[in-house]
Amino acid sequence: MGSRLILVGAGGFGRELINWAEDAAAQGGQAFAGYLDMHADVLAGSAYALPWLGTPDAYVPQTGDAFVIAIGDPAGKRAVVEQLRARGARFARLVHPSAVVARTAVLGEGVVLCPHSMVSADARVGDFVAVNTLSSVGHDAVVGAYTTLSGHVDLTGHVQVGEGCFFGSGARVLPKVRVGARARIGAGATIMRNVAEDATMFTMPAKKL
The missing domain is CATH 2.160.10.10 (Hexapeptide repeat proteins)
Known part of the structure; x- marks a missing residue:
């Protein structure tokens, strides 16, 4: 299975990162393949057509997954990282x-x-x-x-x-x-x-x- 970049958190900061990843992809980087969020419909009706892959507390990382955290609150960010890392996640810049x-x-x-x-x-x-x-x-x-x-x-x-x-x-x-x-x-x-x-x-x- 090839690698895929997954966004964690699809609120305001997450929507910004979707754009920034697309800019990076235009120069040889990688765009997001999907997102994790506690709310499956957070991007519903928006211009962002990414598929919802599940919640951060339940998603099991697949071979090739690399996660980018779009959570501004430092404590919340740490908690989600620790949840995913406990299930073997790796993270991308x-x-x-x-x-x-x-x-x-x-x-x-x-x-x-x-x-x-x-x-x-x-x-x-x-x-x-x-x-x-x-x-x-x-x-x-x-x-x-x-x-x-x-x-x-x-x-x-x-x-x-x-x-x-x-x-x-x-x-x-x-x-x-x-x-x-x-x-x-x-x-x-x-x-x-x-x-x-x-x-x-x-x-x-x-x-x-």
Whole structure:
């Protein structure tokens, strides 16, 4: 049996990844052959004609299957990976053709790099990290497994991020700052000092003048 790429999670992020995989396929990569989701009809009535293959908690991986995780929540992402891995699953990276990856950067298993994302010199991106559109990982930075960077996130040089963190759109972390495991950084926040594990950091929303 030949290999096939399977999407896990067909919500908003999943539909984005369908498009990015098609872009990659146009340059010799691989498009998705089907998807797993807790809801069989999640793509019903949409422009995406992928077949539903089952639920992540019940699907038994077949020879040649390779999975890409389209789950933004780090804890949920880890749980699904562990479910599938316990049944022998293997995982693929999805790197959009427009992403820029330095030759000295290191990408872990199951990493997703969306359009115009960047991983710079000597950076290390852990397993199942998602780097969304126009986000960047600076030189010598380390990003822990299962972390999610939303769009327009800027991790600057030598930043250290623990496992399972979430960064909202437009968040920025200044050089050499450490962000502890499972921290949540709100949209638009600028992080200038070290962040403790499990902390939530945010900025105030805009106010009407």
